[in-house]
Amino acid sequence: MKQLQGDESVQSFIFRVLMLNGESDFAGVLNRMGEWRAFPFVATMHSHLFRHYDPEYLLSVLQRSAIANPVAGMFSNPLSHFELVPTVFRNGVENYSQQTQNNFLKVNFCVDCIADDLKNCGFGFFRAEWLNQKYCHHHKKALFNLTGKSQSVAASNIQKALRGEIPTKCEQYDCYGDQTSLGTDVVENDVKFAPCLQKRLLHWLRKNCMQLEGETNDTERITSILMKKTGMYAQVDEVQLENVCNIVKDNHPNVFKAFVNEQSEEIYTSFKLDSHLFKNKLKVIKERNCSICKLHREGYQCSESKIISVAMKETNYKLLHENPCDYYLTNKRPYWNDYPLGGSNAIKDEVWSVFNKIKEVN
Ligand SMILES: [Zn+2]
Ligand SMILES: [Zn+2]
Structure with a gap:
């Protein structure tokens, strides 16, 4: 009952x-x-x-x-x-x-x-x-x-x-037709971007944003976030990157959309509770060379361990803290907060090679 x-x-x-x-x-x-x-x-x-x-x-x-x-x-x-x-x-x-x-x-x-x-x-x-x-x-x-x-x-x-x-x-209560605000701002469930896509976005924005025409104000705002006064690239955190994306999205919705569509695809990522999988969409890098996204596709975040459990028979899978997707899921904060984006902090080659090996095994 x-x-x-x-x-x-x-x-x-x-x-x-x-x-x-x-x-x-x-x-x-x-x-x-x-x-x-x-x-x-x-x-x-x-x-x-x-x-x-x-x-x-x-x-x-x-x-x-x-x-x-x-x-x-x-x-x-x-x-x-x-x-x-x-x-x-x-x-x-x-x-x-x-x-x-x-x-x-x-x-x-x-x-x-x-x-x-x-x-x-x-x-x-x-x-x-x-x-x-x-x-x-x-x-x-x-x-x-x-x-x-x-x-x-x-x-x-x-x-x-x-x-x-x-x-x-x-x-x-002593009130008539009180319209007390519910205070329940429903956050739109828009599709999130996987941490590995952030780097791609930043590279693209650095290369192209100066050429994207828009309000002078906006161009200046973007430049002030992405560049230092010396002309070097500035380190950018997640919030700043989102701000830049929003400016570009407003001024050039089609250009932004085209880039995102070209670079990424939408997958379902899952959270496991007992035998139930809660699913939500996630944009990940399209190419197969992001093995992490492959694991997101075929594994799930688990309510017990809070790490990605891999549904496929993956005994080689190790949690790597240099890995942006896993870093996010386990540490509850973006990789880029702790390892700001910059030439020397790019994802290490040996990290990718580990995942490429895993890919070969499958
Ligand atoms: Zn009533
Ligand atoms: Zn990924």
């Missing part, structure tokens, strides 16, 4: 599953004051209760609660947001930073919505939109708030609210 709701918050979902299984420890969803945790977690001892839910469903519950949306930035890891699924539902609190743990949200609800849900689906639940709202747009009335008590009082009040009651000492 799975009770799934298309607009339930993750806090409500975890609370209900624990409650339906007779658990009474709600510390993973409520703080000591009885507020929702903005980043809730399931204690390791309860994680088995969530294992039979479809991982894609768990991801969608998180995303509608403003957790686990794709990370912004054209070079960011296209798989990192999938990690939130095991972080929330498997690994317990130790995966969160202290700062993240200290984000809380009011426990708000519309008593009429819950009454409707009890009538229509036989059970009540807290909607994701109430996490950041004080007003119900369906019923045109202010929400109730049951925050500000202890965790155990909140837990029993939440159970009352789920039964359609208004717990005593609940306050109704």
